[in-house]
Amino acid sequence: MGIAGQVELESARQSIPASMLAAVYRGVNDVRLETVPVPKIGAGELLLRVHTCGVCGTDLKKIATGSHSAPRIFGHETSGTVAAVGDRVRKFQPGDRVIAFHHIPCRICYYCRHKTFAQCSTYKEVGCTAGFEPSGGGFAEYVRVMDWIVEQGTIRIPDGVSFEQACFVEPVNTCIKGIEALRLEPGETVLTIGQGPIGIILGVLGQRAGATVITSDLYPERLKIAASLGLKRTINASQRDVVRCVQEQTEGRGADAVILAVGSNALIRPALDATRPGGRVLLFAQTQHGEVVVDPAAICVDEKTLLGSYSASVGLQEESVRFVMNREMNLEKLISHRFPLRDAPQAFGLAAHPQPSSMKVVIQPGSARPGNAGKAERREGT
Ligand SMILES: [Zn+2]
Ligand SMILES: [Zn+2]
Structure with missing residues (x-):
């Protein structure tokens, strides 16, 4: 293959499809694999190609209790690669490896001033979505990250740190x-x-x-x-x-x-x-x-x-990022099961019924595709 052919192949790999796979919550204990549109982004937003998304106890609780309306796409412990940026985004460019928080508070309301960020009404708004009512969206191939999250809640993953290690920033913060x-x-x-x-x-x-x-x-x-x-x-x-x-x-x-x-x-x-x-x-x-x-x-x-104590604190964001990205703890060791997106329902089933050998369960929408593993990614223990 000539250079032109390689360039063409590379750009085809990087191009964004019109539709994607997602694990859609349709009601109590009902999560289905569906093909949905890849989200469109606005001027201050970015589109993230998900590599790894941790399954959290709160996701399982929402799925098991029906506490939230359907349909939704959950998943908030998300790491991946920037696939596209809106015209006004200066901080990031396609190819950047990042994690995105799904909640960021306003920092000015009564609750924020009293450092009870989880009670802030902006914080309760979810800033990442793969479609439907914004709910995190990490259990899909692509996630739209909204402008206030791009500004305040998207963090670069340093070289030498894996997507798997990085997806622990939110749980570590909590x-x-x-x-x-x-x-x-x-x-x-x-x-x-x-x-x-x-x-x-x-x-x-x-x-x-x-x-x-x-x-x-x-x-x-x-x-x-x-x-x-x-x-x-x-x-x-x-x-x-x-x-x-x-x-x-x-x-x-x-x-x-x-x-x-x-x-x-x-x-x-x-x-x-x-x-x-x-x-x-x-x-x-x-x-x-x-x-x-x-x-x-x-x-x-x-x-x-x-x-x-519940949820994360924006005041501890830097400390939690440092702890994870400096590898103060080898968090990859906590991952016992890695599922491709197509097996998401099984992943939820296992996480909801932990076995002696099961620890952290993650879903990896982006692990099987070529060209998106991140050149400096380390995968020890896998
Ligand atoms: Zn969580
Ligand atoms: Zn606030």
Whole structure:
């Protein structure tokens, strides 16, 4: 093939088709593969060709509960390559490898001024879409990134960092936010209940804050991964009494702080029991409304504090980007399953019913196509 032929082939690879594959949410537990139009972009917007999009617990919850109207295309832990830019975009050009946040707050309203960004009305607007009601759009081949996200919430991936590592910026941000809410002091002891990917990230961040971290899970496979990432004090909850183990390691007091990284309300009581008087419990996975029985004297007499943290904080964006892009933690190690887009329904099924061997599940709309792997991409552990 001559040079002209190669150029032609390259431009054909780069050209944007009129339609694409997407995993479309059509109702409760109903996600279908459909062919939809590739989104059109405006002057200040860009079109992202998705490489990897993480499956998040909140996606699964929306699919399982029907909390949102249909149709929608979910997916918000998105990394990929800029495929096209609008006339007014100066910061990016086609070929740039980036991640895009799907929510960015206004920074000026009452909630933003009080740093409760997740309550800001602009923040609640979703700025990435693959069509239908904007809902992230990462579970499609292409995503339209709207102007305020291009300006404030799109970040370049450095050479040498993979799309897989980069797609963790949003979940890491939510975890840093949770750790900040706990106000850990160096030397404190933290118990992290649940060692799925999020529990492990929370544990590593707790250690980074200077705390001694104890982890527990029912699955020894998960504790092994936790240990390989530096979390060596593990408790196999299927064999041992977690509360007693923690007391034994803290002169009978209990942990200074407990993080609940499992979405089970039945674990709130043991989490409080494992906390010392005056300690804190962070609910991190309790995303469903409901009711629980709490011992009021644990809060009043024992002065234990129940805290919550949800979603990401724009104030922690730079820190979370640094943590991920500097590879302070090998996040690729948390990915157990990679699915092509055509197998998205299976990916959701597995993520919703975790197996001992399953950790982070990602969908990779762009992994099979030629020419878009990113020249500096590293794929260790795959
Ligand atoms: Zn998420
Ligand atoms: Zn605001």
